[in-house]
Amino acid sequence: DTAVSQTPKYLVTQMGNDKSIKCEQNLGHDTMYWYKQDSKKFLKIMFSYNNKELIINETVPNRFSPKSPDKAHLNLHINSLELGDSAVYFCASSDGTRANYGYTFGSGTRLTVV
Amino acid sequence: DQQVKQNSPSLSVQEGRISILNCDYTNSMFDYFLWYKKYPAEGPTFLISISSIKDKNEDGRFTVFLNKSAKHLSLHIVPSQPGDSAVYFCAAMDDKVIFGPGTSLSVIP
Numbered sequence: 001d002t003a004v005s006q007t008p009k010y011l012v013t014q015m016g017n018d019k020s021i022k023c024e025q026n027l028g029h030d031t032m033y034w035y036k037q038d039s040k041k042f043l044k045i046m047f048s049y050n051n052k053e054l055i056i057n058e059t060v061p062n063r064f065s066p067k068s069p070d071k072a073h074l075n076l077h078i079n080s081l082e083l084g085d086s087a088v089y090f091c092a093s094s095d096g097t098r099a100n101y102g103y104t105f106g107s108g109t110r111l112t113v114v
Numbered sequence: 115d116q117q118v119k120q121n122s123p124s125l126s127v128q129e130g131r132i133s134i135l136n137c138d139y140t141n142s143m144f145d146y147f148l149w150y151k152k153y154p155a156e157g158p159t160f161l162i163s164i165s166s167i168k169d170k171n172e173d174g175r176f177t178v179f180l181n182k183s184a185k186h187l188s189l190h191i192v193p194s195q196p197g198d199s200a201v202y203f204c205a206a207m208d209d210k211v212i213f214g215p216g217t218s219l220s221v222i223p
Contacts, residue, residue, distance in 0.1 A: 004157070033210075043158070043203065043213040056210055090157050102148055102160025103211060 003027050006091050006106035013081055014114055021076045021109045023091030030095065031055075032074035033103065034066060037088040049074050081113045117141050118206050118214040126220045133191040135217050137204030140185065144206040149178060149189050152201045152216070161202075162189070194221045 004025045013019050025032060033056075034046040047066040048056035054066070063079045078085060088110050092103040119138045127133045139147075145166040150158035164171040164178045164187070171178050177190045191198055199221045204214040 035213075040215065041201075042215050045210050045212070048210060092157070102150070102163060103158075105157030105159070107155065107157045 002106075004091055004093055004104050004106040006089075006109050008109060009107065010110050010112075012112045012114060015081055015083060017081050018077070018079045019081060019111070020078070021089055021091075021111070023074045023076070023106060025072055025091075025093040025104070027093055027095075027104060029093035029104070030071055031093060032068065032071070033092040033094070034074065034076050035090040035092060035105075037090060037108070039087070043090070047074075047076075078111075081111075083113050086111055086113045116215070117144075118204055118212050120202075120204050120214040120217045122217050123215070124218040124220070126222060127194045129196060129221055129223050130193045133189075133194045133198065133219055133221065135189040135191075135202050135204070135219065137187045137189075137214055138185055139187075139206050141206070141208065142182075142185065143208060144212075146207040147178070147180060147187050148205040148207070148211065149176075150203040150205060150213070152203060158203055191219075194219075196221045196223050 007022050031050045033048045035043050037043050046060045049068045051071045052068045065077045068074045088108045090108045091106040094103045148163040149161040151161045152158040162173050162176050180187045201216045201218045203216045205211045
């Protein structure tokens with residue numbers, strides 16, 4: 001029973017398209033995150049939501065829009081995809097805004113923009 | 115501007131020996147540190163953590179050491195096993211988790 005699940009696992013799309021990545025957690029956590037792992041393998045936070053409210057919004061192009069319909073879901077919508085958006089996107093959740101017990105990550109979505 | 119650094123991209127260790135993975139950080143306000151392990155095509159999994167008020171935390175074969183004055187932490191794995199082969203991310207917390215670039219550990223049977 002997957003704790004943090006992301007769909008799709010792989011996504012190949014053309015430049016200029018709009019796509020969404022979905023994330024769901026069944027851990028009862030209050031906080032969810034989106035991280036991007038770039039070509040240099042750095043994991044960088046993009047957004048954080050606590051109980052459906054945006055609490056962290058790093059310097060991310062406004063083509064990226066997170067949506068949290070409830071505290072168990074955090075989806076990522078990307079408009080006008082660019083080649084540089086190609087990366088692995090990880091969703092994560094934690095128990096509270098101070099994640100003293102570590103985040104639980106999904107298995108990632110590999111986005112390739114061609 | 116990397117706040118969390120792992121200067122060794124890779125490390126090879128013989129099975130049964132000790133693996134030592136190193137991490138340096140720049141922000142003295144970090145008060146909590148974590149290590150994550152990642153296998154290919156999977157998300158990172160939490161391994162062990164340490165609060166800045168401690169200098170050592172041990173969990174089975176895994177021990178994390180923190181040297182606040184040097185802004186340095188290390189993860190020791192002993193004895194190393196082939197299943198430990200993975201990428202290890204050091205991370206630090208302020209209001210979010212900030213990850214280092216990772217060290218790829220290969221444990222050779």
